Amino acid sequence: MKKYYLLAPGPTPMPPRVLQAMTRPILHHRTKEFVALMKSVSEDLRWLFETTSDVLILNSTGTGGMEASVTNFLSRGDKAIAVCGGKFGKRWSQIGKAFGVEMIDVNVANGEAVDPQTIAKLLDEHPDVRAVFTQGSETSTGVAHPVKEIAALVRNRPETLMVVDGVTSVGVMPQPMDEWGIDVLVSGSQKAFMLPPGLAFVGVSSKAWSFAERSNLPKYYFNLSKERKTQGNGESAYTSAVSLVMGLRESLNMMKEEGLAAIFRRHALLAQATREGLMALGCELLAKTHPSAAVTAVYPPNGVAAGDVTSTLSKKYNITAAGGQDELKGKIFRIAHLGYAGRFDVITAISALEMVFKELGYKFDSGIGVATAHRVLEEGGDL
Numbered sequence: 567m568k569k570y571y572l573l574a575p576g577p578t579p580m581p582p583r584v585l586q587a588m589t590r591p592i593l594h595h596r597t598k599e600f601v602a603l604m605k606s607v608s609e610d611l612r613w614l615f616e617t618t619s620d621v622l623i624l625n626s627t628g629t630g631g632m633e634a635s636v637t638n639f640l641s642r643g644d645k646a647i648a649v650c651g652g653k654f655g656k657r658w659s660q661i662g663k664a665f666g667v668e669m670i671d672v673n674v675a676n677g678e679a680v681d682p683q684t685i686a687k688l689l690d691e692h693p694d695v696r697a698v699f700t701q702g703s704e705t706s707t708g709v710a711h712p713v714k715e716i717a718a719l720v721r722n723r724p725e726t727l728m729v730v731d732g733v734t735s736v737g738v739m740p741q742p743m744d745e746w747g748i749d750v751l752v753s754g755s756q757k758a759f760m761l762p763p764g765l766a767f768v769g770v771s772s773k774a775w776s777f778a779e780r781s782n783l784p785k786y787y788f789n790l791s792k793e794r795k796t797q798g799n800g801e802s803a804y805t806s807a808v809s810l811v812m813g814l815r816e817s818l819n820m821m822k823e824e825g826l827a828a829i830f831r832r833h834a835l836l837a838q839a840t841r842e843g844l845m846a847l848g849c850e851l852l853a854k855t856h857p858s859a860a861v862t863a864v865y866p867p868n869g870v871a872a873g874d875v876t877s878t879l880s881k882k883y884n885i886t887a888a889g890g891q892d893e894l895k896g897k898i899f900r901i902a903h904l905g906y907a908g909r910f911d912v913i914t915a916i917s918a919l920e921m922v923f924k925e926l927g928y929k930f931d932s933g934i935g936v937a938t939a940h941r942v943l944e945e946g947g948d949l
């Protein structure tokens with residue numbers, strides 16, 4: 567028998583409750599039952615995004631939500647800043663350029679978080695910047711960017727929006743949209759939402775809606791103003807991904823039962839246990855100062871090839887972890903701990919890595935990684 571484990575940063579494992587909710591018969595999307603369902607999930611998305619404004623649901627992966635965040639709020643020839651600290655930061659820049667936005671790329675070394683002072687300086691030099699784009703959690707490097715500090719710089723500029731890719735930070739790390747002044751917050755179903763890929767979520771502030779009125783970039787399917795009108799009535803402009811919305815109802819139930827504070831604490835503890843366990847095994851963290859609570863990226867111990875780690879995990883132990891992307895390919899590997907993740911997922915990951923390292927000829931104190939992770943989890947108390 568093969569038992570498979572999914573320890574990659576999306577798609578993430580699904581709780582049985584959510585899987586089961588998705589097997590219910592399809593509702594027609596123009597029925598009063600579905601309208602009630604849409605209204606209830608919309609309400610709870612506002613709770614999760616910590617906003618009184620709209621959180622729209624799109625049939626798309628996270629990237630579609632990112633694209634919509636560019637095309638609905640900006641206009642041709644607008645200037646915008648993109649924090650490029652990895653694959654997803656570069657994606658903001660690429661989307662902006664594809665639609666004729668003049669992008670100012672802030673290149674941040676892999677593993678580092680952007681310095682808010684750099685953004686402050688750029689905003690002073692370019693007062694006509696219409697948006698600052700960043701990730702909350704840069705999944706390719708395992709870095710958490712200082713969203714709160716950057717949002718504080720943007721908040722008092724009526725002509726600039728703060729746009730955050732929260733695909734691996736919503737439901738993982740605190741990122742209160744209204745309190746911090748985030749204007750557009752994007753997420754996606756296959757990460758902390760514990761759902762299959764296929765839904766994107768876009769939170770939009772009233773400041774951002776005023777930008778939408780003036781935006782002239784091309785858009786048709788991802789027209790957020792149109793979605794706002796229909797979703798305000800519990801419908802959507804086009805056919806809803808009905809089964810995914812049924813699953814979303816159940817995953818939001820689980821998140822509400824746990825509570826936001828407990829969700830953030832759980833992810834922080836699992837991340838800490840993963841980091842310390844991996845370091846005890848001789849791995850080096852890529853994100854040394856601002857690690858994400860969603861995923862941990864490390865260089866393997868000396869003499870071990872990152873590619874061999876992920877391929878052995880997969881071939882021998884049926885565990886899907888993630889390698890590096892772009893220039894980090896073959897250099898690092900990544901272990902995710904977001905969504906439907908608990909203490910023993912961390913123990914499974916570290917234990918399997920011990921087996922793999924041993925097999926690859928690396929010498930270490932057998933059990934040291936597991937014991938270290940175990941200690942961190944015990945000290946962390948109840949989850």
Ligand SMILES: *Cc1c(COP(=O)(O)O)cnc(C)c1O
Nearest residue numbers: 627628629654703705731733734
């Ligand atoms: C997964 C992810 C996305 C979205 O990627 P899709 O393949 O479109 O789902 C965007 N940003 C970050 C930070 C991600 O982790």
